[in-house]
Amino acid sequence: xxxxxxxxxxxxxxSPLTWHYTxxxxxxxxxxxxxxxxxxxxxxxSSHSTGVLADKQVELMARDLQTAPLRGLDKRVxxxxxxxxxxxxxxxxxxxxxxxxxxDELQVKSGVRLSRLQYAQGLPGAKLTEISMDAGISGEYxxxxxxxxxxxxxxxxxxxxxxxxxxxxxxxxNLRLRVSTWLxxxxxxxxxxxxxxxxxxxxxxxxxx
Numbered sequence: 338x339x340x341x342x343x344x345x346x347x348x349x350x351x352s353p354l355t356w357h358y359t360x361x362x363x364x365x366x367x368x369x370x371x372x373x374x375x376x377x378x379x380x381x382x383s384s385h386s387t388g389v390l391a392d393k394q395v396e397l398m399a400r401d402l403q404t405a406p407l408r409g410l411d412k413r414v415x416x417x418x419x420x421x422x423x424x425x426x427x428x429x430x431x432x433x434x435x436x437x438x439x440x441d442e443l444q445v446k447s448g449v450r451l452s453r454l455q456y457a458q459g460l461p462g463a464k465l466t467e468i469s470m471d472a473g474i475s476g477e478y479x480x481x482x483x484x485x486x487x488x489x490x491x492x493x494x495x496x497x498x499x500x501x502x503x504x505x506x507x508x509x510x511n512l513r514l515r516v517s518t519w520l521x522x523x524x525x526x527x528x529x530x531x532x533x534x535x536x537x538x539x540x541x542x543x544x545x546x
Contacts, residue, residue, distance in 0.1 A: 428494040429465065429519055433526045436468065436518055439493050447484035449476035457532035458525055465519040469532045473503070474512045481510055494518055 430436050444451050452473040459467030474481060488495045496517045504511040 424494075425464075425521075428492060429521065430493055430524075432524050433468075433520065436470075436493070436520075439491065440470070443484060443487045443491065447476070447487055448480040449474050449484045456529055458529040459532045461522050461525070464521070466522050466525050467532065468518050468520055468525070468529075469498070470514075470516045470518075472514055472516075474514045475509055477508050478510050481512060485514075488516060 430439070440451070440454075452475070454470060454472040457469045457471070459469065474484065476484070485497065485500070488497060498515040498517050499513075500515070501513050502510065503513050
């Protein structure tokens with residue numbers, strides 16, 4: 338009895354089919370092991386690649402934000418240059434006499450009366466020189482407001498530096514007004530006194546001084 342099972346096992350071990358099954362099983366185990374390893378490596382590589390891609394995207398966005406203000410800079414510079422030229426040609430007085438003419442026109446149109454009008458010039462600039470006008474202004478309140486508003490909205494570039502009440506009698510109001518405009522240095526007349534930038538208009542009743 339003991340010899341028969343041994344003979345059966347020997348026959349099975351000697352059979353080519355048994356070795357085929359054994360080889361197939363070993364190969365199957367190897368394929369499964371390699372597949373698992375490949376899957377783990379692929380997952381690790383994919384995770385690393387995703388992280389690298391995300392870092393690159395963040396870096397690209399940061400550079401995009403940094404360079405955004407520079408885009409179209411040449412066009413903006415050209416546009417600004419054109420706007421400056423347009424401002425000079427339309428709002429800066431062509432000469433000294435045009436300032437006086439325009440002030441007189443606004444005075445007549447608003448109905449106020451200017452007195453003691455004095456001109457002074459600031460320090461010459463590279464492109465523009467400030468011209469200051471200091472005057473007394475009298476009239477009814479609506480007339481004065483009309484004159485002040487017309488100065489601020491006028492095509493000629495006027496800036497009101499200071500304004501102070503110096504007296505009132507009946508419906509007539511007296512103010513001291515200080516206004517500035519600008520001329521090109523070549524258009525500034527000779528002989529104008531220098532403007533004192535520290536001078537302030539005091540709200541006092543010394544209108545006759």
